[in-house]
Amino acid sequence: MGLVSGTGLADFGNQVTCCDIVSEKIDLLKQGEIPIYEPGLKELVDRNVQSGRLSFSSDIESSIRNSEVIFIAVGTPMGANGEADLKAVEAVAKTVAQNLDSYKIICTKSTVPVGTGARLHAIITEHAPQGAEFDIVSNPEFLREGSAVKDFLIPDRVVLGVSSEKAEKIMKDVYRPLFINETPMVITNIPSAEMIKYASNAFLAVKISFINEMANLSDKVGADIHTIAKAMGQDGRISPKFLHPGPGYGGSCFPKDTEALVHTGKKHGVKFQVVAAAIKANHAQRNVILEKAKELLPDMKGKRVAVLGLAFKANTDDVRDTPAYEIIKGLRAAGAEVRAYDPIAAANMKSFFFEDLQTFESVNETVKASDLVIVLTPWNELRGLDLEELKANMASPNVVDARNILSVDQLKALGFNYRNVGRSKV
Ligand code: UGA
Numbered sequence: 001m002g003l004v005s006g007t008g009l010a011d012f013g014n015q016v017t018c019c020d021i022v023s024e025k026i027d028l029l030k031q032g033e034i035p036i037y038e039p040g041l042k043e044l045v046d047r048n049v050q051s052g053r054l055s056f057s058s059d060i061e062s063s064i065r066n067s068e069v070i071f072i073a074v075g076t077p078m079g080a081n082g083e084a085d086l087k088a089v090e091a092v093a094k095t096v097a098q099n100l101d102s103y104k105i106i107c108t109k110s111t112v113p114v115g116t117g118a119r120l121h122a123i124i125t126e127h128a129p130q131g132a133e134f135d136i137v138s139n140p141e142f143l144r145e146g147s148a149v150k151d152f153l154i155p156d157r158v159v160l161g162v163s164s165e166k167a168e169k170i171m172k173d174v175y176r177p178l179f180i181n182e183t184p185m186v187i188t189n190i191p192s193a194e195m196i197k198y199a200s201n202a203f204l205a206v207k208i209s210f211i212n213e214m215a216n217l218s219d220k221v222g223a224d225i226h227t228i229a230k231a232m233g234q235d236g237r238i239s240p241k242f243l244h245p246g247p248g249y250g251g252s253c254f255p256k257d258t259e260a261l262v263h264t265g266k267k268h269g270v271k272f273q274v275v276a277a278a279i280k281a282n283h284a285q286r287n288v289i290l291e292k293a294k295e296l297l298p299d300m301k302g303k304r305v306a307v308l309g310l311a312f313k314a315n316t317d318d319v320r321d322t323p324a325y326e327i328i329k330g331l332r333a334a335g336a337e338v339r340a341y342d343p344i345a346a347a348n349m350k351s352f353f354f355e356d357l358q359t360f361e362s363v364n365e366t367v368k369a370s371d372l373v374i375v376l377t378p379w380n381e382l383r384g385l386d387l388e389e390l391k392a393n394m395a396s397p398n399v400v401d402a403r404n405i406l407s408v409d410q411l412k413a414l415g416f417n418y419r420n421v422g423r424s425k426v
Pocket of ligand 1: 204245249
């Protein structure tokens with residue numbers, strides 16, 4: 001998020017320095033390499049470095065002194081009890097305070113719980129030189145991994161939580177090209193901006209858990225969840241987006257942000273019953289997929305199961321909170337020999353979760369002599385799977401399509417035993 005935002009801001013015409021305390025990352029960037037997989041990012045970085053508007057530095061102090069607006073884009077991982085861990089954000093605020101040699105805006109892009117702006121104001125006031133002038137701004141980001149560049153350059157809206165006219169004017173200037181394009185701008189106070197981010201992510205998470213539970217019922221009664229979602233989405237009040245059922249949401253955002261929101265609510269004596277239920281349903285959804293696998297292969301002992309897709313979603317190498325983790329764990333616990341494939345996330349899966357996971361370079365190798373295939377990530381490559389070839393490579397034709405990307409008609413015609421999410425009996 002930091003790299004995409006910094007580069008996007010440079011593309012808007014601002015002079016930007018991207019900083020990190022991990023100097024290896026900065027060194028890579030200086031050599032023109034991108035430390036993460038994000039489509040379109042390398043081209044955007046190259047273009048802005050060449051134009052002279054974008055640079056990288058691990059000298060954080062002087063980068064702060066040379067800037068008028070400082071964006072905080074560090075991680076806010078899940079801490080104890082589900083609350084957001086703000087250690088990194090607070091550490092940055094302290095460093096900024098110690099280098100506050102002229103008026104500056106300190107702007108949070110990291111997802112931070114409501115009240116953090118006020119907390120940062122207090123930290124900076126405590127550590128800054130007497131009488132130093134500054135403003136806090138909240139400017140939450142709505143990037144999705146895999147389409148982050150497009151989301152930044154063509155956003156649905158820009159949210160600015162400000163507490164002074166001066167800060168508002170400067171921030172509008174930072175986003176000038178979007179103003180000219182008439183991108184909707186929501187100018188509000190800091191607590192509202194902070195809450196907009198959590199409200200949006202939590203609502204989307206609720207939508208996913210909702211459609212997953214609808215899909216689970218559809219499987220029992222012979223209904224088709226795709227038709228249901230489509231018809232629901234034709235109601236303008238609902239919208240068709242984020243009504244795709246699957247193995248439950250993962251990634252670095254929804255799981256931690258929903259937990260953090262419930263925690264913030266508790267702190268203020270407010271029950272978030274709907275969001276808490278969405279979290280519970282999401283955990284259970286991993287198990288729903290495992291149960292489908294067990295329906296097709298009741299005794300997994302010594303059986304070969306191929307898992308296709310390890311990333312939490314397509315177009316990313318990110319495996320944080322990926323459904324594949326719990327599902328592989330469950331398959332192994334049932335005695336299966338698990339083989340796995342992902343076009344780019346296999347290395348991350350091995351280094352973060354299963355050092356001994358057998359991964360392969362192609363789908364064909366992975367599925368060889370397998371008794372069951374589970375499709376877990378909706379990569380385009382998997383959407384185009386040759387099902388005839390798949391069947392020929394397998395020992396027995398059992399497929400769980402946890403993303404509903406394989407043609408039911410073809411699966412039927414080829415004589416597969418299959419399960420999907422919400423269309424298994426259609
Ligand atoms: C999410 C939000 O969509 C972004 O707006 C937000 O900026 C970001 O979190 C963040 O807070 O930084 P991201 O986690 O990258 O973005 O990915 P999404 O596309 O939202 O998908 C999240 C999870 O939900 C994935 O596991 C995906 O497979 C799942 N999903 C999504 C579904 O199961 N069904 C759907 O219909 C949509």
